Amino acid sequence: MASSIARLLLLAASATPALSFCGAHTHLDRRQEGTVEVNEFGYTGTIGPLLWTSLDPEFNSACSEGMRQSPIDMVAGHFNMMPGDSIGLTIPDVPEGAKFENLGTTVEVVMAGLGGGLTMSDGTVYNLSQFHFHHPSEHIDNGVSMPMEMHMVFQSEANEVAVIGMYIDIEDPAAAPSGVSRSYTRCLDANTKLATRNQLHRRAPSSLLETVFASVGEIAEPGSLTRTGPLVMSEVVDALMAGNFQAYSGSLTTPPCTEEVSWFVSTQKLVISASTFMNARSVLGYNSRYPQNTPGEPNLLALAAQS
Numbered sequence: 001m002a003s004s005i006a007r008l009l010l011l012a013a014s015a016t017p018a019l020s021f022c023g024a025h026t027h028l029d030r031r032q033e034g035t036v037e038v039n040e041f042g043y044t045g046t047i048g049p050l051l052w053t054s055l056d057p058e059f060n061s062a063c064s065e066g067m068r069q070s071p072i073d074m075v076a077g078h079f080n081m082m083p084g085d086s087i088g089l090t091i092p093d094v095p096e097g098a099k100f101e102n103l104g105t106t107v108e109v110v111m112a113g114l115g116g117g118l119t120m121s122d123g124t125v126y127n128l129s130q131f132h133f134h135h136p137s138e139h140i141d142n143g144v145s146m147p148m149e150m151h152m153v154f155q156s157e158a159n160e161v162a163v164i165g166m167y168i169d170i171e172d173p174a175a176a177p178s179g180v181s182r183s184y185t186r187c188l189d190a191n192t193k194l195a196t197r198n199q200l201h202r203r204a205p206s207s208l209l210e211t212v213f214a215s216v217g218e219i220a221e222p223g224s225l226t227r228t229g230p231l232v233m234s235e236v237v238d239a240l241m242a243g244n245f246q247a248y249s250g251s252l253t254t255p256p257c258t259e260e261v262s263w264f265v266s267t268q269k270l271v272i273s274a275s276t277f278m279n280a281r282s283v284l285g286y287n288s289r290y291p292q293n294t295p296g297e298p299n300l301l302a303l304a305a306q307s
């Protein structure tokens with residue numbers, strides 16, 4: 001990624017070598033009022049994830065060499081289960097709406113400065129920078145790909161990054177009156193898990209997602225921006241806190257694939273209406289990095305190069 005953000009981040013990294021640095025999703029430094037910088041990497045062909053390192057070999061080397069890369073298949077043993085209320089999540093509602101941008105690689109709601117954050121048990125405080133979307137899901141839900149995934153990106157004063165991942169499923173027309181599926185992780189029996197998972201889409205659409213994607217047609221072009229309607233964040237916060245997090249140490253899922261990212265993939269799922277999903281899909285296209293190797297195991301690209 002030979003973009004200006006890459007150079008900014010290199011400068012930042014060289015100035016504070018002991019600190020991790022923010023990635024393509026957390027472009028706090030480059031943002032200028034009224035402009036959206038389009039990312040130069042992609043998801044297919046020669047700018048796709050197999051060749052991300054080649055776009056900037058020095059800066060993106062973790063993409064092909066890192067051994068704790070994201071996303072992964074979220075299977076038992078690869079994460080620690082944590083109660084949803086153990087990470088001190090707070091995100092105020094945004095009645096005035098927020099900026100909504102098309103970065104070319106995703107669509108992103110800008111939340112910096114709006115008061116969202118999380119506090120870890122060790123006292124580390126992270127501030128919510130933005131949330132964005134992938135189609136299809138990047139993480140795999142114990143072997144099952146989901147229609148979409150939302151990433152809420154948080155950053156600490158020391159530029160440490162934490163991301164909350166939430167799967168998004170498509171509404172069943174025979175919906176039950178709830179926008180958020182219940183956690184199924186306490187179900188130990190495999191058949192019960194499957195039956196519960198198959199019921200998850202029988203829920204009413206998330207008001208937050210319906211509100212956000214009501215504006216997605218206005219930013220169909222990469223580099224464009226608009227504003228969302230009023231955002232009721234409590235729906236998502238309440239859902240996250242009522243569920244569990246599958247926590248693991250991984251990476252940014254975009255160049256430069258920086259590691260030591262704290263991932264919290266929720267057992268709660270949001271639901272989106274079929275028509276809104278199609279609107280979102282038409283703008284997102286395809287923007288998922290392929291599943292990476294088990295954390296701690298060699299990078300799949302390194303293994304492929306040896307074979």
Ligand SMILES: [Zn+2]
Pocket residue numbers: 025132133134151253
């Ligand atoms: Zn993401």
